[in-house]
Amino acid sequence: MSYRVPTAEVLAVAISDVLREHGTIGSQRLFARFVQEKLRCLDKSYTATEERVRRIAIQNNLVTVEVETRDTGEKVKVGRCPVCDSRLRRVRNSTIYGGSVILGYRCTSCPYRMGTTKKVPTKYIFRDALPKVRCRAERKTTQRTL
Numbered sequence: 780m781s782y783r784v785p786t787a788e789v790l791a792v793a794i795s796d797v798l799r800e801h802g803t804i805g806s807q808r809l810f811a812r813f814v815q816e817k818l819r820c821l822d823k824s825y826t827a828t829e830e831r832v833r834r835i836a837i838q839n840n841l842v843t844v845e846v847e848t849r850d851t852g853e854k855v856k857v858g859r860c861p862v863c864d865s866r867l868r869r870v871r872n873s874t875i876y877g878g879s880v881i882l883g884y885r886c887t888s889c890p891y892r893m894g895t896t897k898k899v900p901t902k903y904i905f906r907d908a909l910p911k912v913r914c915r916a917e918r919k920t921t922q923r924t925l
């Protein structure tokens with residue numbers, strides 16, 4: 780049987796359906812499996828890798844993702860986010876001597892962050908981002924009063 784790669788739009792629809800049904804999914808493998816099942820209802824030959832499901836979900840703001848990481852202890856070279864492939868930005872802190880020191884790196888589009896040693900993702904938790912619109916405003920208000 781030959782496989783077909785669904786377009787990003789088709790994949791995004793399957794992803795939102797899965798998230799609406801499950802709310803929170805505690806593993807990338809499970810998330811991808813649910814999405815693959817959904818895709819096969821549309822077309823038996825559709826397939827999508829775990830990584831593509833994750834990236835499309837994050838890039839389309841369909842999920843909030845929580846990442847657990849393992850510190851490898853290796854020095855970081857600035858590059859791309861291992862979670863969503865966006866650019867990593869340096870987090871700096873000024874020193875009392877007028878210079879600055881790099882504290883770590885953070886992703887420009889997802890919550891991934893690390894110190895000056897490289898961290899690799901070991902576990903993902905995906906949450907439906909759609910009902911969040913209201914929650915996000917609430918959270919902001921809470922933070923302001925704290």
Ligand SMILES: [Zn+2]
Pocket residue numbers: 860861862863864865886887888889890891
């Ligand atoms: Zn990222």
